[in-house]
Amino acid sequence: MSDSRQLLVFRLDARRIALDLAVVERVIRAVAITPLPAAPEGVCGVIQLHGKVVPIFDIRQRFGLPGRTLRLSDQIVIARTDRPVGLCVDEIEAVAAYPVERIVAADSVLEGLAHVQGVVSLDDGLLLVHDLAGFLSLEEARQLGSALAQLPAA
Template sequence: MMPQPREVLLFTLEGHRYALPLEDVRELLRAVRLTPLPQAPAVVEGLLNLRGELLPVLDMRRRFRLPARPLSSSDHFVVAQAGPRRVTLRVDRAEGLLSLEANQLDAAPSELPGVGYVAGAIKLPDGLVLLHDLRTFLSEAEALELGEALAKEGARQ
């Protein structure tokens, strides 16, 4: 179970706001061109070379069933910790940090299907923001497939 965050990073995708616990966020970057990663799961958009470390870029639009769109220089990359693996998330825009009050976060209802990687909902005056748990973002099969693709890519370098 995910500990309750005190601060979150708010970001937008297709006009919708989402959040990540700040303790999972490592840094924010402007989007740059990606290197394709053959044999990676469909949720992986490509590879980012961040100071010599190859990081998979997860396609948040695909995961959230939003329309695809080409990479733009105005997009942001969020480098984050997803369990044992560092990943990069492409988002339309990182909005900033939000300090949470104790009554603002509701745990995700476990009885609803399809909320496996949602850790809760943040209640804001202008609506709800879903808080995501990156530790559960990739399925076991996707994590294995990604590990194999990264191993093959590392062997080629």
């Protein structure tokens, strides 16, 4: 029996994207997001979640999609990198296991797929496996840390 990876599959417009389930803490409904001055591009703002400030990202631009206003039907995937982060997504499709041999390195399929760790070929298209670990550049991480440090203490 082959090894498999558990993935949380979600949609951004017609694109199907996944995250390793191991980095996902939870999924919440869209909520009001407080703007975060001086945050790097792509940061919508912050939310309070169980007493912690969580930066929320619009990852649409990372996948070459036009930005749009958050909708009530959207969801936020809370995931872990160096800190908890939230990713705005259109909808959660599934939690699915894929054999590791079906997940090919992104650069072997198409060059320039930044933030994509792997690709799974499905009967009805491609599933892009997002690389959350490399999501922020060092400069973006520094800028986000600086913006978060400027928030007033709760």
